[in-house]
Structure formats: structure tokens, C-alpha cells
Amino acid sequence: MTALKAMRPTIWLFIIALLAIAVPAQLAFAQDAEQAAGKAERVYKDLDASIEKLRTDLQSVAIKDKELEEKRAELEKLRTEALAAQAEVEQPLADAQAQLQKLGAAPPDGKTEAQSITDERKLLGDRIARLEAASKQLGRLVLVAQQLSSQAGERQRQAFVNRIFEGSRSVLNPLLWYDGVAALPTFVSRATSLITSWQAFDETNRTRGFWYVSTILAVSLLGIVLLWFGWLRSSPDAPAQNDTLRRMWRAIRVSVLSCLLLLIAGIVINLVAEMPPRSERLVTAIWEALLFAATTIALVRGIFRPGRPELRLVNLNAAGAMQAFQLVSLAIVVASAGRIIDAVAGITFLPVEFSIAWRAGAAILLTIILASLLVAVRRSGNLEDDDSAASGRVFYFGWTRYLFHAGWLLVLIAVIALLTGHVALAHYMTTRALVTGSLVVFLVMVHHMIDALVRSGLDADSFLGKFLRDTISLGDKAISRFGLLLSALTDMTLFLIGIPLVLLQWTLTWADFRGWLTTAFFGFKVGDITIEPSSIMLAVMVLVIGLLATRLFSTWLERRVLAQTAIDSGVRNSIRTGASYAGILLAGGLALTSAGLDFDNLAIVVGALGVGIGFGLQSIVNNFVSGLILLAERPIKVGDWVQTSGGEGIVKRINVRSTEIETFDRCSVIVPNSTLISESVSNWYHGDVLGRTKVSVGVSYGSDPKQVEQILLDCARRCDHVMPFPEPSVLFTNFGDNSLDFQVRAFIDDVAWVAFVASDLRFKIFEAFAAAGIEIPFPQRDLHVRTMPERAIPIPAAKRPAAKKPARKKPARKTS
Known part of the structure; x- marks a missing residue:
């Protein structure tokens, strides 16, 4: 009792400290829940008003395609905000529900409880009702925004289809060309007036936008010309220097530098040049056309390399490479000019007849170029035979031979569309095919360039290769795996970037991709199950990080702790393996938790596992448990000399399911762990090595x-x-x-x-x-031969007397 009295002040201090921690935590939870509910209600009101305004705007019949795209972008933004607000409510709601569950249900009639518990239950119920109402309201806004965006997207697609398949005059109709030529003076005059109005804008506002833009674009073009001039005059390298990395860099160097030069020019124009809106649209079109033409033509020349067969990346002879380069470059110039002409026509409101005639002419030119390219490539010979691997040359884009039928199909569709008066369809198909092909070729070149860069960077003589080998102490096998992982990551990145860019060239829009990204981040429902790709990716990342941490911990435990002790090597292996298994289980549990798996339903999971084990997994589980027994009891260890029914040798590794035994003939025998537990095993090293x-x-x-x-x-x-x-x-x-x-x-x-x-x-x-003088005898046998009776001795067949044949009696003659 005296001791309790002496400890009483300490106990009170401990209770006060607990209250000081618990009470603010409860107040903080209450404040967080109230704040979350109030914030969700305010966000709901704002988003509801914005969505209703957009609903009214979308009901307009005269809304244009560009306005539809803008409205869809706003709807996707509002939908993302509603999903984010709904996600912020989930955690306070789950916490309140957990606290209410801890309090339990209200007592039945006739039983009472403390008034404080009743008040707390009522407060939690009101808070849960408020949070659930806010979550449901935000969920409704998410659905409304998604429905409105889908309706706007459907209107966009319908307008696109109507525009593409809109009928006009056939290219065989002379009136199509007559009206187009008649509108040509109007095009020239309005383009001139566009420039004149820009100059007048500069004089009125005392700016020099026209002069700045003209100078910057001229300097950029001069820089590109100088790059080409140096490229054409470059001397050939020695054959030993034409490795894969050097060939790839020489192929894309001018294209990349031209792209960087024009990107810098565009940034400078946006910073220093002040322009009217119409002139800004024109400059944007000119800049895009120059960027596409300069980078793509340089890339095409780097691939075909006419006149430089040692650097050519495709297996074509000199004539085929030159024809292909000229035809593709001409198609790029036509498409780039069309971008500028279409921009001028849209800015100056030129007659529709001019746009139809120009697009018909561009479609005809592109169709002829595509057909000529297919014929030229098919008829050209190879630079080297397909089976000539002695030179070490690597050629790319061999897969394009499978696209010849698709190319001729595109030519056929374009010809039919032009003859039947569907000029927009023919122009759209040919230009989109050209842009898509250029984009795919660029992505493939980047893929090969990165692949060559990774292989060269991980070489033993490179800086990165020396760093990984000497500083980090990685072996060649680990470096090879690292290079494979790096190449796979870059390929996945290029794929994720390239697919949207390619699909954007056709019917999809950025609003569609934003909707997909939002769905991927916040998840989607399949029945009553919510699938969140972001949570799955997070779980995979947690699992990978956990496995890496387990691997590092096991290595540290082996080298820094166990190696310094006098423990037997088999015991060290058992400890390290057990630590690895524990780390893997912990990483898997953390990954499942981060994925949102509810462990309250663990009984269901265990039941399912029990059914699976009973039907088909019992042998696997048996081997796994046997492996744990081997690690715990250690009847055999790594390094032991054992003899089993499967063979005799040294234990090299004890895995989860099986044990690897290396025989004295260097043959690996895989023995299931259950066999080592249930059958007799001879272990020469068990206990000691005598x-x-x-x-x-x-x-x-x-x-x-x-x-x-x-x-x-x-x-x-x-x-x-x-x-x-x-x-x-x-x-x-x-x-x-x-x-x-x-x-x-x-x-x-x-x-x-x-x-x-x-x-x-x-x-x-x-x-x-x-x-x-001691003799080691060998087996001896004494043979005693006895005399045998003469009649018992067999006579050889060669010495037997010949048997006499009986005389044949002649028949007696009859006498008459």
C-alpha cells in the first residue's frame, strides 16, 4: 500500500498525459469530420451551378465543334474536382463508421446505458448521415458530368462524320477546278490583306511583331539550312566507327536539332512578338508546318541516306533509297503547304469552292505519291542479301513490308472517294496516314536509339558501365538485367506516349484521353466492385519496393551480421532465407493493404484458400510447409552431403517448394521438400563432418x-x-x-x-x-580332363564318311 501511495502522483501524471493526447485527438477528429462535410457541401454547390450552366450551353443547336471541345474539357475538369471532393469525404466517413461500430447498437427496450454513450452515438449518426449525403450528391454530379461529356462527344463524332462524308463534286467534274481557280485571286488578295492588317496593327500600337516573327523564322530557316549543309558535306567514317549508336545518332541528329531550333523560335516569338488574333493563328500554322516539314524530311533522309550506304538504316539499294526519299519529302511538303493554306482559308473566310479544289488537288498528289512509293520500294533491290550476316549490318523497318496491302487499300479508298465526290474523306485519309506514319517512324527511331544508348552505356569500357561495376559492385548478370529493365521502362513510356499521339490523329480528342485518365486514377465500377488502376499501380510499386528492401536487408544481414559470427553456414542460410520469407510476406501484406483490400473479410479468403488447397494446391502447400520445417529443424542444410532416392550430392539451395542438390557429376537434381521430410535421407554432414x-x-x-x-x-x-x-x-x-x-x-x-x-x-x-614380398592373389581354377569313351566323342561333320546311296533298280523290259 505504501508503494501504491508513493506511485500515486506518477499514475495521475500518466492519466493526465493520456487525456492530453486523447481529448485533442477526438476534438481534431470531430473538427476534421465537420470540416470535410462543410467543404464537400460547398464544393457541391459550386460544381452543381457550373454543371447546370454547361448543360444549358450544350442545349444550343448552333454550337461549333471547337466550342464543344472546350465544353467537354470544362466538364472533365468539373468531374475530376467532384471525384477529388468525394475521395476526401471517404476517410472521415470510414472513421466515423468505425467509431459508431465500436459503440455498438442501442440497447433494447428495458435496458439503459450511460447518457454520454447515447449522445456520442447520436452525434456520430448525424455526422455519418451528413457525410453520406455529401458523398452521394458529389457522386451524382460525377455521373451528370460524365453523361453530359458523353453527349457532347457524341455530337462531336456525329459532326465529324458528317463533315468527312459530306458529298461534293467529283474530281472529274470540270466545275470543281473552275471554281477553285476562280477563287485563287481572292485567296491571294485576302492573304495579302492579312499581312497588311498585321503591319497596320504594328504601326497603330507601335509594335514590331511582324518584323520580329519574320526575323526569327528567317534565322531559324537559316540555321536549318546550315545544319543541312554541314550534314551533306560530312566526311564518311571508318567502318569500325559505324556502330549502332553512331548510325542512329547520325540518322536523327539533324532532325532533333531542327526540332529544338524551331521550338526555341516558337518560345521566343511568344515572348517578344505582339500580334492580333488572326495573325497569331497564321503564325501558329506556319510554325507548325515548318516544324513538321523540317524535322520529318531530315528524319527521312537520315533513314534512307542516299549516297551513304554505310549509314543507311533500310535494306534498299541506291536507286530505291533516292526515290523513296524524294517521294516522301514531296508528300511532306504538300501536307505542310496544305496546313498553311487551310489556316489562311479559315482566317480569311475564303469560299468553300477554293478549299474543296485545294484539298482535292492535295489528295490527288498524295495518292499518286503513295502509289509511286509503293511501286518504287517493291521494285528496288536490296542493299545486302537477307542472309548476309557477315558484315554485321543491322537494318530496320523490315516490318513495313507487311503494310504494302494496307497502303494499296488506302490508295483504292482515296481514288474511289475522289471519283465519287468525297473529297474531304480522301484528303483526311491521305494526310492523316502521312502524319501517323511519320509519328510511328519517329517513335521507332527513338526506341532503337534508346536501346543502342543503353547497350553502349552499360558496356564495360563506358563511364556508366565502370561506375556500376566498380562503385556499386554489380556483376555482368545484374547489369544485363538492369539494362533489360531500363529498356522495358523506356519502351513502356514510348508506348504510353505514342498511343495517344497516334489516336489523336484520327477521331479521338484530348477530352477523351482526359476522361480516361480520370477514370484510371479514381477507378471504375464493375458491378459492386470498384477497380482503381491507380491503387493497383500503387500496390505494385509498394510490392517492388518491399521486395527490393527485403533483398537489401537479406544481403546486409548475410554480409554484415551473420558473416561476423561463428554460426554454421547452413544456419546462416536458414536465418537469411527465413528473413527473406518474412520480408516477402510483409511486402505482400503492405501491397494488398495499399490496394484497398479489406482484411475484415479474411475469413472468406482463408475459406477460399482452404477449398483451393483441398482440390489442387495440397502438394504445393505440402512442399511449402516442408520447406519451412527444413529451415526450422535443419535436418539438412545448404552445403550438406546427402543421399536421397533422387540422387546423391551437395545441397545447393533450399527453396520454398523444392531443394536443389548438385551431384558429383555436376547435375542438378530438384527434390520436392516433402520428399526430404517423408522419406529416409542419408546426411553425411549432419552433426559433424567425420x-x-x-x-x-x-x-x-x-x-x-x-x-x-x-x-x-x-x-x-x-x-x-x-x-x-x-x-x-x-x-x-x-x-x-x-x-x-x-x-x-x-x-x-x-x-x-x-x-x-x-x-x-x-x-x-x-x-x-x-x-x-606379400602376394595379392587372383582367382585360380584347376581343370582336370578325364578320358571319354570313343563312342561318346562327337565326330566333326567334315570328317564323317559319306553315306552310300542305295542302287536304283531299273524296271524290267517286257518282251512280246
Whole structure:
């Protein structure tokens, strides 16, 4: 009691400290829940008003395609905000529900409880109702925004289809060309007036936007020309220098530098040039056309390399490469000019007849170019035979041969569309095919460039290769895996970037991709199950990080802790393996938790596992449990010499399901762990490494047994690894048919030397017996031949007398 009184102040201080921690935590939770509910309600009101305004705007019949795209972008933004607000409510709602569950249900009639618990239950119920209402309202807004965006997207697609398949005059109709030529002076005059109005804008506002833009674009073009001039005059490299990385860089160098130069020019124009809106649209079109033409033509020349076959990336001869380069470059110029002309026509509101005639002409040119390209590539010969691997040349884009039929199909569709008056369809198909092909070729080149860069960077003579080998102490196998992982990551990145860019060239829009990204981040429902790709990716990342941490911990445990102790190597392996298993289980549990798996339903999971184990997984689970028993009891360890029904050898590895045994013939035998537990196993290293060797020998009957015994003992004592205690022994085992049989038995300090000790002992015995004149007999048989009766001796067939044939009687003649 005295001790309790003395500890009373300490107990009170401890209780006060707990209250100081718990009460603010409860207040903080209440405040967080109230704040989350209030914030969700305010966000709902704002988003509801914005979505209703967009609903009214979308009901307009005269809304344009660009306005539809903008409205869809706003709807996707509002939908993302509603999903984010709904996600912020989930955690406070889950916390409140957990607290209410802890309080339990209200007592039945006739029973009472503390008033504080009743008040707390009512407060939590009101808070849960408020949070659930806010979550449901935000969920409704998410659905409304998604429905409105889908309706706007459907209107966009319908307008696109109507625009593409809109009928006009056939290219065989002379009126199409007449109206287009008649509108040409209007095009020239309005383009001139566009420039004049820009200059007037500069004079009125005292700006120099036209001069800045013209100068910057001219300097950019001059820089591109200089790059081309240096490219054309570059001297050929030695054959040894034309490796894959150098060839790739020479192919894309001018294209990349031209792209960077024009990107810098565009940034500078946006910073220094002040322009009216119409002129800004024109400059944007010119800049996009120059960027596409300069980078793509340079890339095409880097691939075909006319005049430089040692750097050519495609297996075409000189004539085929030159024709292909010229045709593709001409198509790029036509498409780039069309971008500028379409922009001028849209800005200056030119007659529709001019746009139709120009697009018909561009579609005809592109169709002819595509058909000529297919014919030229098909007829051209190869630079090298397909089976000429001796030169070490690597050619790319061989997969394009499978696209020849698709190319001719595109030509056929364009011709039919032009003849039937669907000029927009023909122009759209040919230009989109050109842009898509250029984009795919660029992505493939980047893929090969990164692949060559990774291989070159991980080479033993490179800086990165030396750093990974010398500083981080990675082996060639680990570096190879690292390079494979890096290449796979870059390929996945290019794929994720390239797919949206390619699909954007056709019917999809950025609003569609934003909707997909939002769905991927916040998840989607399949029945009552919510699938969140972001949570799955997070779980995969947690699992990978956990596995890497487990690997690092196991390595640290082995090298820094266990290696410094005197523990047996098998015990160290068991500890390291157990730590690895524990880390893997922990990483898997954390990954499942981050994925949102509710462990309250663990009984269901265990039941399902029980059914699976009962039907088909019992052998796997049996081996797994047996592996755990092997690690815990350690009847065998890594490094033990064992003999099983599957073979005899050294234990190399104890895995989850099986154990690897390497025989003395260097053959790996995989033995299930359950076999090592349920069957008899001979372990020469269990407990200690001592062993015994036995050598049998026979001497002639004329030898002295005592002398033989002494000689055998001396020979055994002079052998290496033979232990002095227990002493070697000699047994007189038998009176044999031909010899007196003895057996030498000697204990050795390491059973691994048993065969070598036995061989050495035999050598010494043979030499000692020879020196002492003791004979080692070999089996002998005495053959006694008795005289046999003459009639019993068989006579060879060659010496037998020939049998006489009986005389043949002639028939008697009849006399008349």
C-alpha cells in the first residue's frame, strides 16, 4: 500500500498525459469530420451551378465543334474536382463508421446505458448521415458530368462524320477546278490583306511583331539550312566507327536539332512578338508546318541516306533509297503547304469552292505519291542479301513490308472517294496516314536509339558501365538485367506516349484521353466492385519496393551480421532465407493493404484458400510447409552431403517448394521438400563432418597374418586426413577361396575426403606388399580332363564318311 501511495502522483501524471493526447485527438477528429462535410457541401454547390450552366450551353443547336471541345474539357475538369471532393469525404466517413461500430447498437427496450454513450452515438449518426449525403450528391454530379461529356462527344463524332462524308463534286467534274481557280485571286488578295492588317496593327500600337516573327523564322530557316549543309558535306567514317549508336545518332541528329531550333523560335516569338488574333493563328500554322516539314524530311533522309550506304538504316539499294526519299519529302511538303493554306482559308473566310479544289488537288498528289512509293520500294533491290550476316549490318523497318496491302487499300479508298465526290474523306485519309506514319517512324527511331544508348552505356569500357561495376559492385548478370529493365521502362513510356499521339490523329480528342485518365486514377465500377488502376499501380510499386528492401536487408544481414559470427553456414542460410520469407510476406501484406483490400473479410479468403488447397494446391502447400520445417529443424542444410532416392550430392539451395542438390557429376537434381521430410535421407554432414573409410584386400595363403595386419595399420596411419583417435583397425574378415581377406577401417576428419583417402591407402598397401614380398592373389581354377569313351566323342561333320546311296533298280523290259 505504501508503494501504491508513493506511485500515486506518477499514475495521475500518466492519466493526465493520456487525456492530453486523447481529448485533442477526438476534438481534431470531430473538427476534421465537420470540416470535410462543410467543404464537400460547398464544393457541391459550386460544381452543381457550373454543371447546370454547361448543360444549358450544350442545349444550343448552333454550337461549333471547337466550342464543344472546350465544353467537354470544362466538364472533365468539373468531374475530376467532384471525384477529388468525394475521395476526401471517404476517410472521415470510414472513421466515423468505425467509431459508431465500436459503440455498438442501442440497447433494447428495458435496458439503459450511460447518457454520454447515447449522445456520442447520436452525434456520430448525424455526422455519418451528413457525410453520406455529401458523398452521394458529389457522386451524382460525377455521373451528370460524365453523361453530359458523353453527349457532347457524341455530337462531336456525329459532326465529324458528317463533315468527312459530306458529298461534293467529283474530281472529274470540270466545275470543281473552275471554281477553285476562280477563287485563287481572292485567296491571294485576302492573304495579302492579312499581312497588311498585321503591319497596320504594328504601326497603330507601335509594335514590331511582324518584323520580329519574320526575323526569327528567317534565322531559324537559316540555321536549318546550315545544319543541312554541314550534314551533306560530312566526311564518311571508318567502318569500325559505324556502330549502332553512331548510325542512329547520325540518322536523327539533324532532325532533333531542327526540332529544338524551331521550338526555341516558337518560345521566343511568344515572348517578344505582339500580334492580333488572326495573325497569331497564321503564325501558329506556319510554325507548325515548318516544324513538321523540317524535322520529318531530315528524319527521312537520315533513314534512307542516299549516297551513304554505310549509314543507311533500310535494306534498299541506291536507286530505291533516292526515290523513296524524294517521294516522301514531296508528300511532306504538300501536307505542310496544305496546313498553311487551310489556316489562311479559315482566317480569311475564303469560299468553300477554293478549299474543296485545294484539298482535292492535295489528295490527288498524295495518292499518286503513295502509289509511286509503293511501286518504287517493291521494285528496288536490296542493299545486302537477307542472309548476309557477315558484315554485321543491322537494318530496320523490315516490318513495313507487311503494310504494302494496307497502303494499296488506302490508295483504292482515296481514288474511289475522289471519283465519287468525297473529297474531304480522301484528303483526311491521305494526310492523316502521312502524319501517323511519320509519328510511328519517329517513335521507332527513338526506341532503337534508346536501346543502342543503353547497350553502349552499360558496356564495360563506358563511364556508366565502370561506375556500376566498380562503385556499386554489380556483376555482368545484374547489369544485363538492369539494362533489360531500363529498356522495358523506356519502351513502356514510348508506348504510353505514342498511343495517344497516334489516336489523336484520327477521331479521338484530348477530352477523351482526359476522361480516361480520370477514370484510371479514381477507378471504375464493375458491378459492386470498384477497380482503381491507380491503387493497383500503387500496390505494385509498394510490392517492388518491399521486395527490393527485403533483398537489401537479406544481403546486409548475410554480409554484415551473420558473416561476423561463428554460426554454421547452413544456419546462416536458414536465418537469411527465413528473413527473406518474412520480408516477402510483409511486402505482400503492405501491397494488398495499399490496394484497398479489406482484411475484415479474411475469413472468406482463408475459406477460399482452404477449398483451393483441398482440390489442387495440397502438394504445393505440402512442399511449402516442408520447406519451412527444413529451415526450422535443419535436418539438412545448404552445403550438406546427402543421399536421397533422387540422387546423391551437395545441397545447393533450399527453396520454398523444392531443394536443389548438385551431384558429383555436376547435375542438378530438384527434390520436392516433402520428399526430404517423408522419406529416409542419408546426411553425411549432419552433426559433424567425420567419416570412415573401409578398404578390403586379400593376400595369399602363405602370408603371415600378423605381418599383414601391421603393414596395413602402418599404411593407414601414414595417410592424410586419417584421425589418430579413434585409431585405425584391421579385421581378418574371411578365409576366401583364393586368399586371406582383410579389411582396413580408418576414421577421417572430413567425410568429403573419403574417396581420396581410400585411393591413397590402396596405393600405399600395394607398395608395402610389393616391398615385403606379400602376394595379392587372383582367382585360380584347376581343370582336370578325364578320358571319354570313343563312342561318346562327337565326330566333326567334315570328317564323317559319306553315306552310300542305295542302287536304283531299273524296271524290267517286257518282251512280246
